[in-house]
Amino acid sequence: MxxxxxxxxxxxxxxxxxxxxxxxxxxxxxxxxxxxxxxxxxxxxxxxxxxxxxxxxxxxxxxxxxxxxxxxxxxxxxxxxxxxxxxxxxxxxxxxxxxxxxxxxxxxxxxxxxxxxxxxxxxxxxxxxxxxxxxxxxxxxxxxxxxxxxxxxxxxxxxxxxxxxxxxxxxxxxxxxxxxxxxxxxxxxxxxxxxxxxxxxxxxxxxxxxxxxxxxxxxxxxxxxxxxxxxxxxxxxxxxxxxxxxxxHVLHERVAARRRNFEIYASALENLPGIEFMPEANYGRATRWLTCLTIDPKAFGADREQVRIALSKQQIESRPVWKPLHLQPVFAECECFGGVVAEDLFAHGLCLPSGSNLTHKDLERVVDGITAIHYNN
CATH class of the missing domain: 3.40.640.10 (Type I PLP-dependent aspartate aminotransferase-like (Major domain))
Known part of the structure; x- marks a missing residue:
């Protein structure tokens, strides 16, 4: 199994x-x-x-x-x-x-x-x-x-x-x-x-x-x-x-492990057409709690949802980035200033497995799964 x-x-x-x-x-x-x-x-x-x-x-x-x-x-x-x-x-x-x-x-x-x-x-x-x-x-x-x-x-x-x-x-x-x-x-x-x-x-x-x-x-x-x-x-x-x-006591170790996950993903996937990772702003240091990327379907050959479903079939959990709250039915009557950027990130954004207890073999499976989706489309 x-x-x-x-x-x-x-x-x-x-x-x-x-x-x-x-x-x-x-x-x-x-x-x-x-x-x-x-x-x-x-x-x-x-x-x-x-x-x-x-x-x-x-x-x-x-x-x-x-x-x-x-x-x-x-x-x-x-x-x-x-x-x-x-x-x-x-x-x-x-x-x-x-x-x-x-x-x-x-x-x-x-x-x-x-x-x-x-x-x-x-x-x-x-x-x-x-x-x-x-x-x-x-x-x-x-x-x-x-x-x-x-x-x-x-x-x-x-x-x-x-x-x-x-x-x-x-x-x-x-x-x-x-x-x-x-x-x-x-x-x-x-x-x-x-x-x-x-x-x-x-x-x-x-x-x-x-x-x-x-x-x-x-x-x-x-x-x-x-x-x-x-x-x-x-x-x-x-x-x-x-x-x-x-x-x-182990917070710093957990941060280091999550950043390691990101570095492995970025090194293996950032040169694939249509893939862009969530940027790290120059004013601080991110933990990379979740490694997030966006997918341009025209360049990559598959959209965010096709990638998520394909990974799921391989027992790999990934999720869309948060759906903007101004698009949630419960907040339909609420005002929003702007919204285009958040909507675009939701439409194209995907969160990859990012736990601090992931092994190199786990990360390789995720990388191989995403790479295969690109080359098979």
């Missing part, structure tokens, strides 16, 4: 089990605990953040972030369009409405010039957004400085969705640490994982303290159960935080 090659699977080591065993031995299984505290502190050291709150998912972290900056029912929130739907769903949770911003070609992330134009237009009509949610896509930072400058010009809080970009850099610093709040994900397919989990970071200790409060059902300080605000069950468990601590 042919071994399946999957897109991005968890990659466990030895340290994770040690921390989990410690949680079992101390019977500290419930949410919060010493591993949670240590994970938050160690994470801050790795990314250079001031304060952190470990929560149950990146989506939970983003929901908390929106609430913390005051997003309410009827507000509008600017959001990257080329991203997973989890970026925009929490905007709906708050009763607000997403307004989508197109990508640039340099990084595939939010176009800073288009954001500036959109903010200028909204200022003229007296309808500025309550916040901007900026995604750092596929392990690469967006061009943060002009985006942050545009937000500061109108006193709009910037929330960074760095769910896919842990380990990347922007001018030597970690994306997710520039805006008012940053969020990260430790979902099973991410560069490090806690099975399910997320992190909220900020330089504002009061915001992070409030995030922890809201994430534990907003229980008031009282010997009995008293609640003056609506909260959520969003805190990370001590067991999963132990996994996260172990994973954090």
């Amino acid at each position: 042919i071994k399946p090659i999957l897109l991005s699977t968890p990659h466990m080591g030895d340290r994770e089990l040690k921390f989990v065993q410690e949680a079992f031995e101390t019977n500290w299984i419930a949410p919060v605990g010493p591993h949670v505290d240590a994970f938050e502190q160690e994470f801050c050291q790795v990314v250079g953040a001031g304060y952190a709150a470990a929560v149950s998912s990146g989506t939970a972290a983003l929901h908390l972030a929106l609430r913390l900056v005051g997003v309410e029912s009827g507000d509008e929130v600017f959001c990257s369009t080329l991203t997973f739907i989890a970026t925009a769903n929490p905007i709906i949770y708050q009763g607000a409405k997403p307004v989508f911003i197109d990508s640039d070609r340099t990084s595939w992330n939010m176009n800073p010039e288009l954001l500036q134009e959109a903010l200028e237009y909204c200022d003229r009509i007296g309808k500025l957004p309550k916040a901007v949610v900026l995604v750092h896509l596929y392990g690469q930072s967006a061009d943060i400085e002009p985006i942050l400058k545009a937000c500061n010009q109108y006193d709009i809080p910037l929330i960074e969705d760095a769910a896919e970009a842990l380990g990347a850099t922007y001018k030597g610093h970690s994306p997710g640490t520039f805006g008012r709040i940053g969020i990260y994900s430790f979902n099973g397919n991410k560069i490090i994982t806690t099975s399910g989990g997320g992190m909220l970071v900020s330089e504002d200790t009061q915001l992070v303290t409030k995030a922890r409060f809201l994430a534990t059902q907003a229980r008031d300080p009282s010997p009995h159960y008293q609640h003056s605000e609506v909260g959520y069950n969003y805190r990370l468990s001590n067991v999963l935080a132990g996994i996260g601590r172990g994973q954090l």
Whole structure:
């Protein structure tokens, strides 16, 4: 039987089990605990953040972030369009409405010039957004400085969705640490994982303290159960935080492995007609969480979907890049500034198997599969 090659699977080591065993031995299984505290502190050291709150998912972290900056029912929130739907769903949770911003070609992330134009237009009509949610896509930072400058010009809080970009850099610093709040994900397919989990970071200790409060059902300080605000069950468990601590120790190794995957793919495939890889912007270092490319069907001889299906028949998982949120039926009534770039990337873009535990033989199978598709068409 042919071994399946999957897109991005968890990659466990030895340290994770040690921390989990410690949680079992101390019977500290419930949410919060010493591993949670240590994970938050160690994470801050790795990314250079001031304060952190470990929560149950990146989506939970983003929901908390929106609430913390005051997003309410009827507000509008600017959001990257080329991203997973989890970026925009929490905007709906708050009763607000997403307004989508197109990508640039340099990084595939939010176009800073288009954001500036959109903010200028909204200022003229007296309808500025309550916040901007900026995604750092596929392990690469967006061009943060002009985006942050545009937000500061109108006193709009910037929330960074760095769910896919842990380990990347922007001018030597970690994306997710520039805006008012940053969020990260430790979902099973991410560069490090806690099975399910997320992190909220900020330089504002009061915001992070409030995030922890809201994430534990907003229980008031009282010997009995008293609640003056609506909260959520969003805190990370001590067991999963132990996994996260172990994973954090090998983050640099995981980044190196993903970048190695990209280099092997690029070396073998970049000279094929019609193949272009997601560029690495000159302002930072990408993790290549997923190796992504675009396919020109006329030059290559097959389109993105034909390549995906052909690889699937060989037990090789690949996926289209994110379908832009402004094309999603659930957001059909939402406004979008631009959209052509994201639509083109979706039409031609493909994500290749990129796990840090892939072998050279796995990568060769993928390369051979794509090469064969070209020469057989």
